[in-house]
Amino acid sequence: MNMQVNPQELGLDPAPLLSVAGVSRFYGERIGCADVSFDLWPGEVLGIVGESGSGKSTLLRCLAGIDKPDEGQVLFRGGTEPLDIYSVAEQERRRLMCTAWGIVHQNPRDGLRMDVSAGGNVGERLMDNGARHYGKIRETALDWLQRVEIAAGRIDDRPRQFSGGMQQRLQIARVLVSEPKLVFMDEPTGGLDVSVQARLLDLLRVLVRDLGLAAIIVTHDLAVARLLTDRLMVMKDGRVVEQGLTDQVLDDPHHAYTQLLTSAVLTV
Amino acid sequence: MTVHQSISDETRPAYNYAYLDEQTKRMIRRALLKAVAIPGYQVPFGSREMPLARGWGTGGIQVTAAIIGPDDTLKVIDQGADDTTNAVSIRRFFERTADARTTEATDEATIIQTRHRIPEAPLKAGQIMVYQVPQPEPLRKLEPHEAETRKMHAWAEYGLMQVKLYENIARFGEVTTTYDYPVMVNGRYVMAPSPIPKFDNPKMQMSPALQLFGAGREKRIYAVPPHTSVRSLDFDDHPFRIQSWEQPCALCGAADSYLDEVVIDDQGGRMFVCSDSHHCETRRAEGHRGAMLADASALHLVEDEAKP
Numbered sequence: 001m002n003m004q005v006n007p008q009e010l011g012l013d014p015a016p017l018l019s020v021a022g023v024s025r026f027y028g029e030r031i032g033c034a035d036v037s038f039d040l041w042p043g044e045v046l047g048i049v050g051e052s053g054s055g056k057s058t059l060l061r062c063l064a065g066i067d068k069p070d071e072g073q074v075l076f077r078g079g080t081e082p083l084d085i086y087s088v089a090e091q092e093r094r095r096l097m098c099t100a101w102g103i104v105h106q107n108p109r110d111g112l113r114m115d116v117s118a119g120g121n122v123g124e125r126l127m128d129n130g131a132r133h134y135g136k137i138r139e140t141a142l143d144w145l146q147r148v149e150i151a152a153g154r155i156d157d158r159p160r161q162f163s164g165g166m167q168q169r170l171q172i173a174r175v176l177v178s179e180p181k182l183v184f185m186d187e188p189t190g191g192l193d194v195s196v197q198a199r200l201l202d203l204l205r206v207l208v209r210d211l212g213l214a215a216i217i218v219t220h221d222l223a224v225a226r227l228l229t230d231r232l233m234v235m236k237d238g239r240v241v242e243q244g245l246t247d248q249v250l251d252d253p254h255h256a257y258t259q260l261l262t263s264a265v266l267t268v
Numbered sequence: 269m270t271v272h273q274s275i276s277d278e279t280r281p282a283y284n285y286a287y288l289d290e291q292t293k294r295m296i297r298r299a300l301l302k303a304v305a306i307p308g309y310q311v312p313f314g315s316r317e318m319p320l321a322r323g324w325g326t327g328g329i330q331v332t333a334a335i336i337g338p339d340d341t342l343k344v345i346d347q348g349a350d351d352t353t354n355a356v357s358i359r360r361f362f363e364r365t366a367d368a369r370t371t372e373a374t375d376e377a378t379i380i381q382t383r384h385r386i387p388e389a390p391l392k393a394g395q396i397m398v399y400q401v402p403q404p405e406p407l408r409k410l411e412p413h414e415a416e417t418r419k420m421h422a423w424a425e426y427g428l429m430q431v432k433l434y435e436n437i438a439r440f441g442e443v444t445t446t447y448d449y450p451v452m453v454n455g456r457y458v459m460a461p462s463p464i465p466k467f468d469n470p471k472m473q474m475s476p477a478l479q480l481f482g483a484g485r486e487k488r489i490y491a492v493p494p495h496t497s498v499r500s501l502d503f504d505d506h507p508f509r510i511q512s513w514e515q516p517c518a519l520c521g522a523a524d525s526y527l528d529e530v531v532i533d534d535q536g537g538r539m540f541v542c543s544d545s546h547h548c549e550t551r552r553a554e555g556h557r558g559a560m561l562a563d564a565s566a567l568h569l570v571e572d573e574a575k576p
Contacts, residue, residue, distance in 0.1 A: 098427075117438055120431050123434055128428075132430065133504040134504075
């Protein structure tokens with residue numbers, strides 16, 4: 001059931017970027033997610049799929065340093081030394097979150113400042129990290145807006161004036177501007193229509209490949225998983241029931257639930 | 269140790285010296301000491317009800333009440349002027365409750381309570397500025413959660429403040445914040461300098477006077493000790509600038525003071541005069557004459573000292 005991936009064979013850095021060991025989060029009696037362990041290598045995209053309420057978002061919040069898990073450990077190798085993100089001070093964790101990490105929320109309103117212009121939104125992380133040259137900040141913001149296919153003329157518009165798809169692209173630019181090593185995405189295409197989804201996925205694929213990002217993408221959409229991810233983790237009732245290479249899991253599902261999930265995909 | 273203890277029972281007023289009871293004053297002084305020890309850090313304190321509405325300077329009055337003694341000379345200014353309603357009322361309050369000597373002269377005062385301005389005359393060592401602060405949290409409009417702003421201060425995460433300045437420049441080509449312009453104190457805490465015009469910000473830098481800030485409604489005290497660096501936030505390519513005027517003061521001719529625009533008729537006439545009334549009077553007494561001084565004195569709006 002568990003696939004072992006040999007990083008050397010894949011030509012990846014031998015040390016995993018993120019090591020997760022036995023992460024569990026409980027809501028009182030109920031299980032949020034239980035005993036999740038995996039490694040994520042640099043440049044790798046991991047998908048977490050499962051139905052609503054299967055603990056995907058809970059797990060992501062634990063990994064991203066938002067909610068402390070009740071058990072388990074999350075090790076991050078951003079620098080030379082592995083860092084247990086929940087044993088370091090909150091200050092360190094927050095600094096990580098605005099430099100080496102990025103979180104793309106399902107709802108752009110959670111990730112954007114709605115009353116700050118697009119340029120300000122993209123520039124915020126630069127200013128958080130000490131940039132104090134207006135011209136350079138604006139230049140970088142412009143560059144990133146263009147990379148996510150937002151017209152340069154919209155740099156001083158507020159996110160409110162943007163469509164849903166543009167807001168999501170803006171959020172991605174805002175996260176990627178600090179050149180993070182690891183990006184967490186919670187349903188990045190949720191609530192978008194199919195054609196906008198397709199363009200966003202295309203964009204994400206290009207960016208992830210170009211920047212050599214490692215990413216963890218939570219989704220319930222198997223098409224998104226197929227397009228973007230290298231490896232897949234299938235969750236049910238808070239537990240990982242199957243994990244392996246994406247194509248393998250989707251084309252040859254072993255666990256009964258995964259079989260159900262793959263056969264439930266609508267084909268038009 | 270109150271002064272009123274020496275007064276006989278019949279004439280003894282119903283309140284303690286300087287209105288507040290001694291325990292309250294000790295509490296405020298403790299907060300003040302902590303504030304001075306950590307320049308720019310907002311210290312919570314138990315703000316009391318005062319005999320005027322919150323938002324009218326209760327924070328400043330409580331700070332003044334906690335530090336004033338019989339030897340002090342108090343000056344109170346509101347919008348730079350000594351003769352506005354609030355300034356007159358607060359001055360009278362301390363005359364009555366603290367037997368305070370009061371003055372309009374900046375260099376004679378030991379305590380200067382202020383709203384909106386720092387006097388034009390340079391401050392000296394030994395003087396104490398007391399600011400009435402409506403909103404002590406410079407990040408409040410950007411981040412509504414108190415728990416979050418405290419963390420941001422604790423870990424000096426001030427990128428958001430810079431985002432606000434960025435927005436100004438992106439929209440208007442320059443930073444349009446003209447008052448309550450955020451400053452970095454001692455290279456550590458970002459502080460709201462109360463609603464003084466940004467014209468006054470450079471006066472806080474390395475000032476020899478002690479500067480105390482009291483926010484009564486928000487229950488916060490903070491301070492800038494003497495000779496402390498107070499730097500206005502800016503961008504490398506958009507440096508901090510203060511306001512300037514095209515004409516000097518119409519009454520005293522000062523070209524280097526903060527000017528108020530005064531509408532003088534319904535024909536569009538207006539004049540620019542020093543907002544610091546004492547500074548303007550001093551200059552007129554020294555013989556400086558502005559372009560409209562003769563007109564103003566003909567209407568008995570001001571006294572023209574130079575007139576025979």
